[in-house]
Amino acid sequence: xxxxxxxxxxxxxxxxxxxxxxxxxxxxxxxxxxxxxxxxxxxxxxxxxxxxxxxxxxxxxxxxxxxxxxxxxxxxxxxxxxxxxxxxxxxxxxxxxxxxxxxxxxxxxxxxxxxxxxxxxxxxxxxxxxxxxxxxxxxxxxxxxxxxxxxxxxxxxxxxxxxxxxxxxxxxxxxxxxxxxxxxxxxxxxxxxxxxxxxxxxxxxxxxxxxxxxxxxxxxxxxxxxxxxxxxxxxxxxxxxxxxxxxxxxxxxxxxxxxxxxxxxxxxxxxxxxxxxxxxxxxxxxxxxxxxxxxxxxxxxxxxxxxxxxxxxxxxxxxxxxxxxx
Amino acid sequence: xxxxxxxxxxxxxxxxxxxxxxxxxxxxxxxxxxxxxxxxxxxxxxxxxxxxxxxxxxxxxxxxxxxxxxxxxxxxxxxxxxxxxxxxxxxxxxxxxxxxxxxxxxxxxxxxxxxxxxxxxxxxxxxxxxxxxxxxxxxxxxxxxxxxxxxxxxxxxxxxxxxxxxxxxxxxxxxxxxxxxxxxxxxxxxxxxxxxxxxxxxxxxxxxxxxxxxxxxxxxxxxxxxxxxxxxxxxxxxxxxxxxxxxxxxxxxxxxxxxxxxxxxxxxxxxxxxxxxxxxxxxxxxxxxxxxxxxxxxxxxxxxxxxxxxxxxxxxxxxxxxxxxx
DNA sequence: CTGAAAGCGCTTACAG
DNA sequence: CTGAAAGCGCTTACAG
Numbered sequence: 001x002x003x004x005x006x007x008x009x010x011x012x013x014x015x016x017x018x019x020x021x022x023x024x025x026x027x028x029x030x031x032x033x034x035x036x037x038x039x040x041x042x043x044x045x046x047x048x049x050x051x052x053x054x055x056x057x058x059x060x061x062x063x064x065x066x067x068x069x070x071x072x073x074x075x076x077x078x079x080x081x082x083x084x085x086x087x088x089x090x091x092x093x094x095x096x097x098x099x100x101x102x103x104x105x106x107x108x109x110x111x112x113x114x115x116x117x118x119x120x121x122x123x124x125x126x127x128x129x130x131x132x133x134x135x136x137x138x139x140x141x142x143x144x145x146x147x148x149x150x151x152x153x154x155x156x157x158x159x160x161x162x163x164x165x166x167x168x169x170x171x172x173x174x175x176x177x178x179x180x181x182x183x184x185x186x187x188x189x190x191x192x193x194x195x196x197x198x199x200x201x202x203x204x205x206x207x208x209x210x211x212x213x214x215x216x217x218x219x220x221x222x223x224x225x226x227x228x229x230x231x232x233x234x235x236x237x238x239x240x241x242x243x244x245x246x247x248x249x250x251x252x253x254x255x256x257x258x259x260x261x262x263x264x265x266x267x268x269x270x271x272x273x274x275x276x277x278x279x280x281x282x283x284x285x286x287x288x289x290x291x292x293x294x295x296x297x298x299x300x301x302x303x304x305x306x307x308x309x310x311x312x313x314x315x316x317x318x319x320x321x322x323x324x325x326x
Numbered sequence: 327x328x329x330x331x332x333x334x335x336x337x338x339x340x341x342x343x344x345x346x347x348x349x350x351x352x353x354x355x356x357x358x359x360x361x362x363x364x365x366x367x368x369x370x371x372x373x374x375x376x377x378x379x380x381x382x383x384x385x386x387x388x389x390x391x392x393x394x395x396x397x398x399x400x401x402x403x404x405x406x407x408x409x410x411x412x413x414x415x416x417x418x419x420x421x422x423x424x425x426x427x428x429x430x431x432x433x434x435x436x437x438x439x440x441x442x443x444x445x446x447x448x449x450x451x452x453x454x455x456x457x458x459x460x461x462x463x464x465x466x467x468x469x470x471x472x473x474x475x476x477x478x479x480x481x482x483x484x485x486x487x488x489x490x491x492x493x494x495x496x497x498x499x500x501x502x503x504x505x506x507x508x509x510x511x512x513x514x515x516x517x518x519x520x521x522x523x524x525x526x527x528x529x530x531x532x533x534x535x536x537x538x539x540x541x542x543x544x545x546x547x548x549x550x551x552x553x554x555x556x557x558x559x560x561x562x563x564x565x566x567x568x569x570x571x572x573x574x575x576x577x578x579x580x581x582x583x584x585x586x587x588x589x590x591x592x593x594x595x596x597x598x599x600x601x602x603x604x605x606x607x608x609x610x611x612x613x614x615x616x617x618x619x620x621x622x623x624x625x626x627x628x629x630x631x632x633x634x635x636x637x638x639x640x641x642x643x644x645x646x647x648x649x650x651x652x
Numbered sequence: 653c654t655g656a657a658a659g660c661g662c663t664t665a666c667a668g
Numbered sequence: 669c670t671g672a673a674a675g676c677g678c679t680t681a682c683a684g
Contacts, residue, residue, distance in 0.1 A: 001440075001464055003677060014655050019679060029653060044462070049441040050385060051677030053376045054660050061419070061441075069404050070593075075396040082422055086429070091436070093387070094420040096408055103412070110417070114327075114661095115375040115387075136370075138327055212597040245599050267396075268594070271538040273571050329661060340671050345663060355669060377661030380676050440677095 002043045010039035061091040063116040067123040072266045080287035097126040105130050118294045140297035144290035156308040157290040164279045164313035165194025168261050172231050173198050176324035180231035181222040185210045188235035215242025223250050230324045237262035237269050255322030274319030282311045328369045336365035387417040389442040393449040398592045406613035423452040431456050444620045466623035470616035482634040483616040490605045490639035491520025494587050498557050499524050502650035506557035507548040511536045514561035541568025549576050556650045563588035581648030600645030608637045
């Protein structure tokens with residue numbers, strides 16, 4: 001491994017001078033700088049980032065916790081986060097919690113030790129109980145995609161999930177539906193609350209798993225439980241995708257006999273037949289703002305302040321919803 | 327920030343002793359160890375991993391390059407990789423290349439500098455030209471999910487994509503199909519070759535984008551180009567998902583009028599109606615083996631040897647394929 | 653504009 | 669079993 005010292009000897013200067021031409025912090029005489037650069041090229045020198053990190057106290061890496069990477073929600077969030085991190089010269093350390101509290105705790109403890117300049121925590125399911133671990137963290141922490149109780153220990157950039165549910169309810173109500181069924185994931189209480197603010201008279205059915213198969217099964221059950229149901233609200237698009245299949249299997253035409261509305265706006269939503277009406281969540285925007293917030297905090301050397309930022313979801317009307325049949 | 331020195335003073339020992347109780351490399355008298363542990367707890371000491379890395383030369387982090395994280399293929403690969411990394415006490419540094427050669431090069435150059443103990447590169451699209459950058463890398467590099475020309479500069483753990491295509495062809499041929507159409511992504515030449523080894527007489531249509539929408543469009547075009555087509559082979563399931571929609575739109579019953587077979591076995595494949603016949607790719611197994619190979623190499627301090635390992639794909643017959651109509 | 657010194661927080665032989 | 673010394677490869681003031 002070639003070191004800065006090697007380069008310095010080759011160029012006939014000291015390693016501080018090499019450091020100076022690399023960092024640009026201090027002006028170096030052009031002729032000297034040229035010699036140094038030549039030496040760097042000849043030797044194929046590449047700085048040891050670990051040594052630099054120890055000296056500067058910065059690793060230029062931020063940690064990102066997500067529950068999972070499968071599924072477009074977190075996948076898009078990760079991609080967007082990496083994009084803006086990359087644009088700022090930062091690397092991404094990824095940790096998935098996978099509904100495993102102990103694993104989450106372990107990862108958290110591992111990162112507390114100065115291997116990361118900041119931490120972004122997306123999704124609340126597995127980490128909320130371990131948040132106290134982070135109160136005295138020597139680096140900024142921001143939360144995003146937070147859905148249930150917003151903690152006040154850390155800044156959060158999230159989406160107004162309640163409003164998302166409400167938009168779905170409004171849409172269905174406007175179409176004349178009165179007693180829709182809700183197909184839900186257990187963690188989506190806030191979305192359901194929002195929906196109920198518009199349409200209180202609805203039965204909630206929980207899916208066994210957050211997949212199209214789970215959505216298909218729970219939709220079939222909901223339809224069997226109340227054959228008069230005219231509309232289905234799925235708290236997540238993946239459930240709605242399955243609901244579309246269930247409707248087909250039950251011989252219900254969508255949207256003539258049954259309206260189906262989802263939430264999230266996954267890529268598949270626009271290719272189903274009929275295309276899925278849904279409430280789009282601005283996940284990329286959220287990821288971008290969260291990363292920018294946390295990077296600003298590391299730049300300023302202070303914990304980011306301010307209250308939670310709630311991003312606005314947006315209703316996307318496609319073909320799967322229509323007027324209630326009477 | 328509390329340091330090892332602080333702990334040592336508190337416990338009335340030197341920092342070497344603290345280091346010894348932490349590492350367990352050298353036996354420490356129980357009473358002393360207890361005092362040290364107590365001091366650690368009281369002070370809330372947590373070791374500085376960067377300093378440790380500089381001293382040991384190991385960061386316990388491995389870098390993973392993927393073209394994208396959206397889509398179940400790479401998402402599952404990432405999850406599995408992180409699982410086994412985590413089990414071995416390693417962290418995951420994630421880099422996405424996003425069809426951007428310059429970005430890939432930059433990331434590669436950034437990692438060459440001792441911030442990572444090893445590198446895993448999944449997917450060939452954007453990196454192949456930069457592989458030479460890695461020949462003298464001071465850490466092991468392994469390639470996986472490599473589809474086209476297998477480089478001999480680095481070990482590779484991948485899937486026998488040619489055989490995957492061949493299995494699809496075999497299945498269709500066995501059902502009596504003679505002139506199927508192929509719906510392909512441009513990068514899937516190997517899969518097509520395998521398919522053609524069984525069914526040479528087929529027209530290949532390239533999708534504009536690797537999404538269900540792209541698959542839907544290209545399937546519609548293929549069906550329009552040759553209305554007598556009895557079967558469709560999509561080189562990736564996401565295309566097949568769209569093809570199912572196109573068939574529906576064209577009034578072709580699947581599988582009675584038209585067989586559709588995909589490749590990969592994405593989660594959605596089992597919930598379409600009919601469920602999608604496909605060739606399953608053992609991506610999690612591949613990820614696991616690749617990580618284990620690279621970790622073994624870092625443990626042994628040597629570049630991993632051996633030829634490419636090719637994992638076997640597997641035909642999964644579901645409802646979307648049937649005998650050719652005559 | 654360039655060099656000598658100290659330090660970042662750990663680990664690793666090596667004495668005692 | 670414990671301590672004194674050197675070193676990992678950088679950066680950061682500080683003199684000259």
